[in-house]
Every structure is written in structure tokens, then in C-alpha cells.
Amino acid sequence: xxxxxxxxxxxxxxxxxxxxxxxxxxxxxxxxxxxxxxxxxxxxxxxxxxxxxxxxxxxxxxxxxxxxxxxxxxxxxxxxxxxxxxxxxxxxxxxxxxxxxxxxxxxxxxxxxxxxxxxxxxxxxxxxxxxxxxxxxxxxxxxxxxxxxxxxxxxxxxxxxxxxxxxxxxxxxxxxxxxxxxxxxxxxxxxxxxxxxxxxxxxxxxxxxxxxxxxxxxxxxxxxxxxxxxxxxxxxxxxxxxxxxxxxxxxxxxxxxxxxxxxxxxxxxxxxxxxxxx
Numbered sequence: 638x639x640x641x642x643x644x645x646x647x648x649x650x651x652x653x654x655x656x657x658x659x660x661x662x663x664x665x666x667x668x669x670x671x672x673x674x675x676x677x678x679x680x681x682x683x684x685x686x687x688x689x690x691x692x693x694x695x696x697x698x699x700x701x702x703x704x705x706x707x708x709x710x711x712x713x714x715x716x717x718x719x720x721x722x723x724x725x726x727x728x729x730x731x732x733x734x735x736x737x738x739x740x741x742x743x744x745x746x747x748x749x750x751x752x753x754x755x756x757x758x759x760x761x762x763x764x765x766x767x768x769x770x771x772x773x774x775x776x777x778x779x780x781x782x783x784x785x786x787x788x789x790x791x792x793x794x795x796x797x798x799x800x801x802x803x804x805x806x807x808x809x810x811x812x813x814x815x816x817x818x819x820x821x822x823x824x825x826x827x828x829x830x831x832x833x834x835x836x837x838x839x840x841x842x843x844x845x846x847x848x849x850x851x852x853x854x855x856x857x858x859x860x861x862x863x864x865x866x867x868x869x870x871x872x873x874x875x876x877x878x879x880x881x882x883x884x885x886x887x888x889x890x891x892x893x894x895x896x897x898x899x900x901x902x903x904x905x906x907x908x909x910x911x912x913x914x915x
Contacts, residue, residue, distance in 0.1 A: 638661075638662040638663075638664070638701060638712070638713050638714065638747075639651050639654075639661060639662070639663050639664070639714040639716055640663075640664045640665075640686070640688065640714070640715055640716050640717035640744075641664070641665060641716045641717025641718065641744075641746070642663030642664065642665050642671070642675070642683070642716075642830050643665035643667070643671060644781065644817070644909045645816070645817030645824060645856065645905070646716055646767065646812075646815055646817055646856045646859065647663070647665075647717060648672065648718040648856075649725070649855075649856035649857065649859075650673060650714065650856070650863060651663040651681065652672075652674070652675050652678060652681075653860065654845075654867075655675075655678040655679070655681045655784070656678065657765050659679045659680065660682075660737050661678075661680060661681050661682065662682045662684060662701055662704055662705075663675070663681060663682070663683055663684070664683075664684045664685070664686040664697060664717070664852050665683070665685070665686070665717075666685065666687050667685065668684065668685045669681035671683055680793035682704055683877075684697050684701065685697065688717055688738070688739045688743035689735060689738050689739055689743070691746060694743060694746050694747065694750065695750070698747075698750040698824060699789070701750075701751070701754070702754065702882070703846065704865075705754050706850070707757070708753050708757065708758070708775065709756070709757025709758040709762070710751055710754035710757070710758065710762065710775060711756045711758050711761065711762055711763075712762065712763050712764070712850070713747060713748065713751050713755065713763075713764045714767070714846075714894035715743075715744035715747060715748075715764070715766045715767060716767045717739065717743075717814075718739060718740045718767065718775075719735070719736060719739050719740065719782075720736075720779060720782045721733065721735065721736040721779075721781040721782060722778060722779050722781075722782070722826045722884070723778065723781075723826060723829065723830055723839075724778055724780075724830060724833060724835045725780040725781065726831050726838070726915055727830060727835075728781060730773065730828070733781045734780065735855070736781040736782060736784075737781075737784070737785050737787050738787075739785075739790065740785035740786065740789060741785050741788045741789055741792065744766060745792055746794075748764060748796065748831070750849045751764075752805075755805050756803060756804070756805065759804030760775060760805075760806075761806065761807060761870075762794065762804070762805050762806070763806040763807070763866070763867070763872060764805065764807045764808070765808045765809075765810060765867070766789055766793045766805070766807070766808070766809050766810070767788050767810050767812070767868050768786050768790055768793070768809050768810060768811045769782075769786045769812060770789050770811055770812070770813060770877070770885055771783045771786045772786030772789060772790040772809075772811060773877075773885060773889050774788070774813060774885065774888060774889055775888065776901075777901065777905065778835070778839060779891060781831070789809075793807055793809050797874060806872055807874075808863055808872050808873065808874065808875075808876070809874065809875045809876070810859065810863065810866065810868045810876050810878065811875060811878065811879075812858075812859055812875065812878040812879070813852065813853075813854070813878065813879035813880070813885075815853055815854055815855075815856055815858065815859065816853045816854065816856065817853075817856070818854055828840065828866060838905055838906075856878075858878065859878055862876040862878050881906070
């Protein structure tokens with residue numbers, strides 16, 4: 638079962654795994670608008686589900702249970718997510734709540750819904766949560782998104798240690814910039830905060846988003862990690878998928894926090910105005 642199959646990483650996962658012989662249940666808000674090529678793949682099943690509604694999640698799960706029958710569920714991939722950008726001192730609280738509902742509460746609710754189905758295939762079954770390097774490194778002006786990914790990391794660690802007792806594995810995928818519409822939806826964010834004290838730093842947000850898209854990698858870059866997480870009898874707890882893993886680990890685990898803070902601030906005050914120093 639994969640959430641968020643309408644585009645980006647979720648669409649790539651669903652189509653690739655279905656072609657490799659997996660029976661894939663894909664969820665999204667509007668299944669009728671899915672790519673016809675995906676809908677035509679043998680073994681692919683589309684189910685409508687809105688992650689911002691517990692009622693919608695519960696209704697969708699009834700359909701999931703019918704498709705699984707007595708065989709249970711081999712894997713739940715919590716892929717769907719959204720980004721809410723803006724300075725934390727100014728972003729609307731409803732937007733922050735929505736961010737956490739979709740990125741944190743909904744994945745946890747799906748784990749609860751699918752628990753018994755996953756137990757039927759234990760000890761082979763697994764939960765794969767798609768996190769981000771933003772769950773490791775806190776970048777400015779995407780604090781709500783960062784907070785949701787840090788929360789998902791913590792939930793996943795606790796879940797991994799709890800569910801190990803019943804034979805269900807929990808895995809985190811932590812990608813860098815992957816080509817996806819999730820960031821393009823933030824174009825125009827600078828105009829929303831044009832009167833805030835941060836206006837000068839956010840004004841070029843569109844340029845940075847477009848530059849990040851140019852440098853981002855195809856979802857195919859994640860495939861080796863996903864396949865290992867799905868098929869290995871001993872999947873790793875975490876898969877950091879980034880061309881500069883050493884730099885991420887250095888920044889997160891070894892360099893003094895004050896040094897990293899100064900580095901980020903210097904970059905933001907420079908003409909480059911890069912959010913991340915890597």
C-alpha cells in the first residue's frame with residue numbers, strides 16, 4: 638500500500654513496483670484523475686483517500702481490508718506529504734496544523750489501521766516512512782515542514798522498537814531533493830510575506846525553488862534504497878539518500894550547533910541566499 642500515488646515519488650513507486658510484479662494498492666485524493674497508464678497496470682488498485690480527514694482514512698481502509706482478504710498486507714509505504722513554507726513567527730496556525738495532520742497524524746493513523754493486516758505477514762511485513770533530510774537538518778523558512786519530518790522520525794524510531802516485538806519492521810527513507818511537484822506548489826511564497834521583517838530573505842524564494850528543481854534528482858534515484866527496504870530480510874533502520882551523505886552527517890552529528898547556525902545565517906545574508914549550506 639502506497640499513499641500519494643498521483644505524482645512524484647509515489648507515482649514512480651507505484652508504477653515501478655506494479656511492473657515488477659507487486660500487487661499495489663495506491664491511494665490519492667482523486668483516483669479518477671490518475672495517469673491512465675498507471676491505472677492500466679495489472680495488479681494496481683486505486684483507492685480515494687484524503688489524509689486531512691480521519692473519516693476519509695477510515696473509509697479507505699475498509700476498501701484496503703477487502704482487497705487484502707486473509708492474506709494481510711506485506712508493506713505500508715507512507716509516502717504522501719505536503720510542504721507549508723514561511724517564517725514560523727508569521728505562518729498561520731491552521732496551515733501548521735494541516736502540515737502535521739498530513740505528514741504526521743495521517744501516517745500514524747494508517748499504521749494503526751493496518752496493524753492487524755501487517756501482523757498477518759509478520760515477520761516479513763514492514764512499514765516504510767518517507768521522511769527527508771529536513772527530518773535531520775532544520776532549514777529556515779520551512780520550519781513547519783521540518784517539524785513534521787522531525788516528528789515522523791521520532792514516531793518511526795518508537796514504532797520500530799515497539800513493532801519489533803510483534804515482527805513488523807519499520808524503515809525510514811531520508812531523501813535529499815527529489816523531483817516532485819511538492820515544492821513547485823510553494824511558488825509565490827515571497828509575496829505572502831512581503832511585509833514581514835523577513836521579506837528581503839524570502840523575496841527570491843521562487844528562484845531558489847526553481848534552482849532546487851533543476852538540481853534535484855529523479856525519483857529513480859531512490860529505487861535501490863526502496864527495493865532493499867522492501868526485499869531485504871534485514872532492512873536498515875534508515876536510508877539516507879543524498880550524494881553528499883558525509884556532509885549531512887557532519888553537519889548534523891559532529892559540527893557544533895553554533896557553527897552551523899552561523900553558516901546558515903551567512904548563506905542567507907549572502908547574495909546566494911541558499912536555504913541549505915549544501
